[in-house]
Structure formats: structure tokens, C-alpha cells
Amino acid sequence: MYERELAATAKAMVAPSKGLLAADESYSTANKRFEKLGIPTTAEMRQAYRELLFTTPGIGDFLSGVILFDETIRQSTQDGTPFTKVLLDAGIIPGIKLDAGAEALAKAPGETVTQGLDGLRDRIAEYYKMGARFAKWRAVIKIGDNMPSDRCLKTNAHALARYAALCQEGGLVPIVEPEVLMDGDHTLERSYAVHHEVLKTVFDELYIQGVEPDQMILKPSMVISGEKSPQQASVEDVARWTVKCLLERVPAAIPGCAFLSGGQSGELATAHLNAMHVLFKDQLPWQLTFSYSRALQQSAMQIWNGQDANVAAAQKEFYHRAKLNSAAALGQYQPEMEKIA
Template structure:
């Protein structure tokens, strides 16, 4: 394990007020999004959409790294250039999603455990040879009556830590993603409690597995009320609750916290990240960044609609959303940016 290389890469991923673009949707998830917009669900349309993203001019001004899916890292531009190489040439670090999905947890109705540890060491070696310098693993934590259970919290934290240790052994920076889901009627207070429990379990297990905290990135959810909760707190209230939760649970050695968007609208995700950086950035031990998927891609996807003639407009939308989040990291995002 090259400790300094891991530290340098982790720092690079959150440097310059940039963030990560999560373009790692599985084929079924990508197909569902295509279907809603009437886009053909084929390998070629998925390839074309990924090419639209990796060839977007100016994307590297706001994006430091892009998380790919197994199919995507094996695909190429029309001219034969592998997507990973195209990203490197654009000064964007390639990453790779390595979990194989969340499955029902035996004996725990309504809860899931993320799989993919079997054979991971060999897959990480292959991805590294293909150009990946970091990886991602997502655990999902449901909130509900009696949920999450202690078993689900501990099992998912253990899997995240084992994944992270294997990544660092292979020279890849692990992006550790324990996602407390927004689905449900739970309050902001309940979200803070569950998020805190999830993060405490994760860092206990990361330390047990001897993971180098300086050589990883945390990708948590923001602390937010459930989507169907009657009380939806203000942007500032959510920002305060999120940062206070992180300060209680995330060690200062971690270089960056790159939030997932988790189903928030593009504008709300930017506004909440902006509020956190305005109110807390000057005295936090770690960078507050972003690792958004839909909150950056969805507007571009809706413009593209699978049509070659719409590529330029879609790319402009992609750059706009990335720049909005760059501004949010600086505490400079405003509603006016959405009207320009």
C-alpha cells in the first residue's frame, strides 16, 4: 500500500472546490431513466450518453473525478478511446463503483445488505490497470418503524470497511457511502439520529479494518426530513443539522465529505451545500464537497432525449449544474445562477 499516493489522491478529489460526478448507475437503473424519457434502452444508447458526459468541454473546471460503472469503464468513444483514458486526458480522475448492489438482508424485512466482497481483490486489480484511481461502495439504510436495526447498521458498516481496506491495498482511494434513505415520514431530528448512528458504526469498523482515514473520502447523505414528512425544514436548518451531526461523528483525519444528492432536486442540493459552506467552511476539519448523480445529470438527460442534435445543449446543462455546485462549495451559489 502506497500511503502517500492514497493521501495525495484523496486530497486531489476534493481540491479546488471541485466535486465528483457519479455516473455509475447500473444498467437497470440507467434503462429506467431512459424509459421515462422515451430513450431506447440499449448498450449503444448508454454508451452514447456516457460519451456525451466524458467529452463535455469545461467539465474539469468543476469536476475532479467521475465514478464509472463496470460496463462504462469498458466502453469507448466512437474514435476508440476508452472512457477512462478520455477522462484522464480531460484532467478528471476515473473511479469505479465496485459493489454489486443491495439485496434483502436475511431475517430483516425491509432492510438490505450490500454485496460484492467476493472476488473484489481481483476486480480492483483489473480496474486499477484500466485507469481507475478510486472506487465507491454504497450501503443503504432504511428509516421506519423499528428501522434501522442494529444488525443492519453493523453488517453494512463492516462490509464498507472491508471494501475500503481492499481498495487501499490495491492503491485505490475508497469512497465510503453509507446512505440513510430519504424515503419515509421521519423527521429531521430522526434523520440526524440515524445518520449519526450509521456514521459511528462505519468509523468503528474502518478503524478495526485498519483503513487509512487520510486516504479515503466519506460520501454520506445530508441530514434531511423524509420525503413525506409534513415538516420540511429550511435550507439553513438542514445545513446546521447536517454539519453538527458530522462534527460529532467524522474524524478530522478524513480529508473530504462529498455528499450524495439522494433524490433531492438539483437546485435544493446546491442550495443546501451552499448553506453549509457559508455557515461552517472556515472552521471545519474536512472539505464539504459533492458527489452528485441525478442532481447534476438529470437536466442534461432530459435535454438530450437520445438525440444527437441535442448533445451540445445537454453538455451545456451539465457544465451549468457542475458550476452551480462549484459555487456552492465556495458559498457563492445564488438563485440567480439558475436564471442565467
């Protein structure tokens, strides 16, 4: 029923030089970020901040889509324009986060499984009517002693695949996000091995559930050293090992991979994406782009700091970060570009 629409939307989501803004922070996540900056943790302030992002002049030049949260997709600008219309008018596709967060996995200490499958078909239908045309579901994979377990990998992969199948049935392009956390002291090689197994397990389940690869987007984490590892990989090594893993495990039929930043700084996430394009150029069977949250908007949030007087400056910073990542998605980023003229 939705095959052509889904394929066209998926392709548009990873159009060259464009990426996704992950503005789907839950109440608790958004409030934690506000608290660190002394910004009041109210619905009004969350609305004001998202309006700042979505109404940034020219932002549609660099963003193909925005992932929204349930609260956000129902909100409007101060003049009453629904956020979904604001995005569509800017040429940006609205999307929605569908998972209900990670909970402890039974008999797997320290590991989690993502919730949200109950009632998912009805929620997909509601969000489609509200204007969403893609969705996101995040699985959380930790690296540690005896982690990740086979139970964790298979349970999360099965949930991701069921979610993706339901999305395609209901007209939403599923973003499949198996995030391997950078928390810990693991090496680059250990990160690669875990990513390799995660992607194998996920795509096996996607196949079993009948998910069409040309109608979905993969949102992977990068193969990167643990943040506490004494051996931090170079930008070039992260790019090489990440693309090597993707080439070995991701079907060529996938339109694109939109990386999460996973706690990286804005500059580092941009540099890693750029290096993948510089090193591999035309060897990639799919588009590689960004789907960042903090790496796109944290510096803008700090500048805004909840003050109306700072909106223009914050928008300038947000625009600048998006422009740099757009350049990285073409392999045209240079560190000197970090300076704002």
C-alpha cells in the same frame, strides 16, 4: 505500498471548488431513467449519453473525478478513445463502482445488505490496471418502524470497512457511502439521530479493519426530513444539522466529504451544500463537496432525450449544473445563477 499515492489522490478528489460526478448507474438504473424519457435502453445509447457527459468542453474545471460502472470503464468514444483517457486528458480522475447492489438482509424484514465482497481483491487489481484510482461502495439504510436495526447497521458497516481495506491494499481510494434514504415521513430530528448512529458504527468498523482515514473519502447523505414528512426542514436547518452530525462523528483526518444528492432536486442539493459553507465557513476540518448523480445530470438527460441534435444543448446544461455546484462548494452560489445567460 500505495500510501503516498492514495493520500495524494484522496486530497485531489476533494480539491476546493471541485466535486465528483456519479456516473455509475447499473444497467437497470440507467435503463429506468431512459425509459421514463422514451430513450432506447441499449448499450449504444448508454455509451452515447456518457460520451456526451465526459466530452463536455471545460467540465474538468468543476469535476475532480467520475465514478464509472463496469460497462462504462470498458467503453470508448465513437472515435475509439477509451473513456478513461478522455477523463484523464481533462484532468479528471477515473473511479469505479465496486459493490454488486443491495440484497435482502436475513431476519431483518425490509432491510438490505450490500453484496460484492467475493472476488473483490482481483477486481480491484483489474480496475487499477484499467486506470481507476478510486472506488465506491454504497450501503443503504432505511428509516422506519424499528428501522434501522442494529443488525443492519453493523452488517453494512462491516462490509463497507472490508471493502475499504481491500481498496487501500490494492491502490484505490475508497469512497465509503452509507446512504440514509430520504424515503418516509421521518422528521429532521429522527434523520439526525439515525445519521449519528450510522456514522459511529461505520467509523468504528473502519478503525477495526485498519482503514487509514487520510486515504479515503466519505460520501454521506444529508440530514434531511423524509420526503413525505409534513414538516420539511429549511435549507439552513439541513445545513446546520448535517454539519453538526459530521463534526461529532467524522474524524478530522478525513480529507473530505462528498455528499450524495439522494433524490433531491438539482437546485435543492446545490442550495444545501452552499448553505453549509456560508454558515460554517472556516470551521470545517475537512472539505465539503458534491458527488451527485441525478442532481448533476438529470436535466441534461432530459434535454438530450437520445437525440444527436440535442448534444450541444445538453452539454451546456450539464456544464451549467456542474459550475453551480462548484460555486456551492465555495459558498458562492446564488439562486439567481440558475438562469443560464
